[in-house]
Amino acid sequence: MRLRAITGFFFIIVMIGSNLLGPYVFSIFFLALSLLCLFEFYKLVRESGIKASRETGIINGGLLFLFFAANCYFPAWPFIFCLPVTFSAVFIQELYKKTQAPFSNIAFTFLGILFAVMPFMFFHAMAFIKGSESFNFHVPLAFLIMLWSNDTGAYLVGSKLGKTKLFERHSPKKTYEGLIGGIIISAVAALILSHFYVEYTWKQWVTMAILISCFGTMGDLVESMFKRSINVKDSGGILPGHGGLLDRFDGLLMAAPIVYAYLYFISN
Template sequence: MKTRTITGVFFIIVMLASLLTGHYSFGAFYLLLGLFCQFEFYGLIKKSGYQPNYVAGLINGALIYIAFAYTANTHIVQPVLFLIPVTLSAVFIQELFKKSTTPFQNIAFTILGLMFTVMPFTFFHAMAYVNGDFNFHLPLGFFVMLWSNDTGAYLTGRAFGRTKLFERHSPKKTVEGFFGGLLIAALAGYILSIYYTEIEWKQWISMAILISCFGTLGDLVESMFKRSINVKDSGGILPGHGGLLDRFDGLLIAAPIVYSYLYFMAT
């Protein structure tokens, strides 16, 4: 428990520092985080018997993130975006030179790693620019509401949980815990609206609802993935917490949905 607490506090401090120290550190930190999650994903796939292309996958992951990060920052489509089809083709071409009995499974899992890990962090990064110039309020609020939902769901589920939410993939999650987490996240969203007025309180609460629903689904999807390859934790990089995918599973589906909502409805 002590190790878990120390690791959690330290990691939260680093994450907050990346948000508060400007757009360069913010962009670099979440680029590294996305690539570490992608590397962790490929490691899990390799344990299941397939051979994702680490090098081509990580290069494409970095290029996609950087290209969209510059586009979000400058609001101008960057020419580097047109390199992505070229670099993605390497994922297919390299399989021609590998002696593998599952070439298309390897290709599929390499590309899935991009979609499942790097792309969500790309959308999360773009939240800071959804209203124009860099502003850490929306990504910070996203994490506050995500953590509030997780904490509220855990405490409510432990105290009142009776009805299983999705027992096949996550035996401990309950319907009562889900709604408890949603209410706590909505309360956090309302409090955030008092201090951060870029969007209205109704939009903060809408964000909280989306984060609760799709963050929970992201957690369930990651649990499904781990059960399908028979592993308990996605990795061991965070002592007491498991892997990075374990810590950011709620972001993986929620971040693109929340960004889309903000882009179309709250700007």
């Protein structure tokens, strides 16, 4: 428990710092973080016997993130025509491998990019939701605070009052009571944030909190389903007492794209 608390403390400091140190640090940090998560994903599927193209997948994941991140600083759309060339390498590479299920390898290579990189692309884009060259750390930092508040509320309420299982087949400890507790605590955090971050109204912040709680929980369940499908408990051991990076960022899996879409439509 002590090791878990120490790891959690430094993890929060690093995450907050990545938001506060300016746009370039923010972009580089989340590029690196997304690629570490992708590496972790490929390591897991390889242990289960699926030979995903790890190096090619990481290169393509990095290029995809860089393309969308660069577009937040300057018009980078012409470079999109490079992506079909690099993505085709996943298929071509499989021609030279002697495997029984080449398309399973191809599918999991692309699934890794979808699973581990794209959520961070949407999270990164939240900082530039008002347009290119308009970096604002308020939204991504608030997202993290509301996500952490949801996790804390769900754990506290679920451990004390939880009785009705949410998805016992995928996550035996999650309950409807915990889900409701997470939503309430996250909404309270949103109300507090609305007094400091005035870009959006309190109703819009609370809406974001509800979306984060609901879809963050779904992302957690999807990641649990993935781990159970390959018979592993933790996605890795990079964070002592907390498991792997995918375990810590499973809430981003579905919540970040949904919240970005919400912000995009209310901002335009």
